[in-house]
Amino acid sequence: MTIPYRPFGRTGVQVSALALGAMNFGARGNPSHEDGVRIIHRALDAGINIIDTADVYSQGESEEIVGEALAGRRDDVFLATKFHGRMGEDVNRFGNSRRWIFRAVEDSLRRLRTDHIDLYQVHRPEEDTDLDETLGALSDLVRQGKVRYLGTSTFPPSRIVEGQWTAEKRGRERVVSEQPPYSILARGVEAEALPVAQRYGLAVIPWSPLAGGWLTGRYRAGRPQPESSRAARQPGRFDVDSTENAAKLEAVEALAVLAEQAGITLIELALGFVLSHPAVTAPIIGPRTLSQLEEQLGAADSPLPSDVLDEIDKIVPPGTTLSARDAGYVPPGLHDTTARRRVGR
Numbered sequence: 001m002t003i004p005y006r007p008f009g010r011t012g013v014q015v016s017a018l019a020l021g022a023m024n025f026g027a028r029g030n031p032s033h034e035d036g037v038r039i040i041h042r043a044l045d046a047g048i049n050i051i052d053t054a055d056v057y058s059q060g061e062s063e064e065i066v067g068e069a070l071a072g073r074r075d076d077v078f079l080a081t082k083f084h085g086r087m088g089e090d091v092n093r094f095g096n097s098r099r100w101i102f103r104a105v106e107d108s109l110r111r112l113r114t115d116h117i118d119l120y121q122v123h124r125p126e127e128d129t130d131l132d133e134t135l136g137a138l139s140d141l142v143r144q145g146k147v148r149y150l151g152t153s154t155f156p157p158s159r160i161v162e163g164q165w166t167a168e169k170r171g172r173e174r175v176v177s178e179q180p181p182y183s184i185l186a187r188g189v190e191a192e193a194l195p196v197a198q199r200y201g202l203a204v205i206p207w208s209p210l211a212g213g214w215l216t217g218r219y220r221a222g223r224p225q226p227e228s229s230r231a232a233r234q235p236g237r238f239d240v241d242s243t244e245n246a247a248k249l250e251a252v253e254a255l256a257v258l259a260e261q262a263g264i265t266l267i268e269l270a271l272g273f274v275l276s277h278p279a280v281t282a283p284i285i286g287p288r289t290l291s292q293l294e295e296q297l298g299a300a301d302s303p304l305p306s307d308v309l310d311e312i313d314k315i316v317p318p319g320t321t322l323s324a325r326d327a328g329y330v331p332p333g334l335h336d337t338t339a340r341r342r343v344g345r
């Protein structure tokens with residue numbers, strides 16, 4: 001298995017077609033630092049050269065594990081992290097303000113044991129913060145050499161465009177990537193966010209390509225609920241018996257048959273689907289164990305043939321997201337302020 005490399009938007013940087021997500025490293029997923037370091041080293045040895053983490057993942061612990069693993073190997077990695085999530089009870093220890101960004105970046109640099117972040121991403125838009133406030137602070141970090149490139153995550157299409165226009169009008173650094181939720185079960189971004197990203201030449205690194213585990217084959221009709229760290233944390237999202245998840249379960253059953261007919265695993269079908277979209281640079285995989293990583297590495301060089309993509313469209317039509325919980329973004333007006341103000345999202 002060879003992992004191909006793809007251009008990261010129009011930056012000239014080449015990244016592997018799979019990115020390694022670090023959300024599962026630390027108390028929230030796998031608390032063993034040794035496991036985390038081993039998984040990261042295996043991914044790097046297999047050719048992965050882009051790692052995605054965030055300050056909020058296990059309240060800084062994920063960044064610490066990544067920093068530990070990259071000792072001596074930092075220069076070989078395109079290192080991405082994020083700010084925005086709540087990092088303490090104080091009223092200002094979260095968000096997209098200049099004040100918080102300048103503090104958050106120092107904390108991330110220290111935990112990651114590095115003097116620069118390759119991609120610093122805004123984890124979510126903040127309705128009451130001027131985008132220019134955020135871009136201005138981030139542009140200063142680029143000029144100080146602490147950050148190389150700017151990215152966003154789960155931005156609605158209008159905000160992606162606003163970011164580009166604000167940068168142009170105010171002479172700020174441009175955002176070069178977007179990190180949206182995207183999988184066979186969450187295709188909402190196909191309608192507008194992905195075409196908009198393509199139009200502006202952004203790199204696209206989708207999160208939850210296996211829909212948090214739904215597309216691994218372990219959640220199946222008539223089978224008992226599997227052991228799962230996700231299901232333990234978010235039971236509603238993974239309960240195979242709930243009516244809310246009935247459409248996902250029905251789709252998974254049909255997709256499992258399709259994968260078998262195509263002679264690949266459901267995981268390969270799911271990752272191959274995300275990789276096949278022309279706007280996508282690299283899906284971010286989220287293994288919690290070494291064996292979960294091994295089962296995903298094989299998918300890197302297998303975009304799907306068009307007849308298989310057509311069959312997927314019949315099971316989950318283009319642009320459809322089967323459960324609102326998988327869409328990631330709560331539209332303005334319905335903005336869930338309780339979630340974003342909670343510690344450790």
Ligand SMILES: NC(=O)c1ccc[n+]([C@@H]2O[C@H](COP(=O)([O-])OP(=O)(O)OC[C@H]3O[C@@H](n4cnc5c(N)ncnc54)[C@H](OP(=O)(O)O)[C@@H]3O)[C@@H](O)[C@H]2O)c1
Nearest residue numbers: 021022023207208209210211212213228229230286292295
């Ligand atoms: N920007 C954002 O807002 C955002 C949001 C979410 C994620 N992310 C990024 O995207 C990355 C990936 O997201 P994700 O973790 O949700 O991805 P995912 O691949 O959709 O789900 C990962 C989960 O799938 C299960 N899994 C993975 N491989 C498996 C295998 N071979 N066999 C059985 N189960 C398997 C595991 O569940 P169990 O743990 O239950 O075993 C694992 O925790 C994260 O690490 C993070 O970097 C970003």
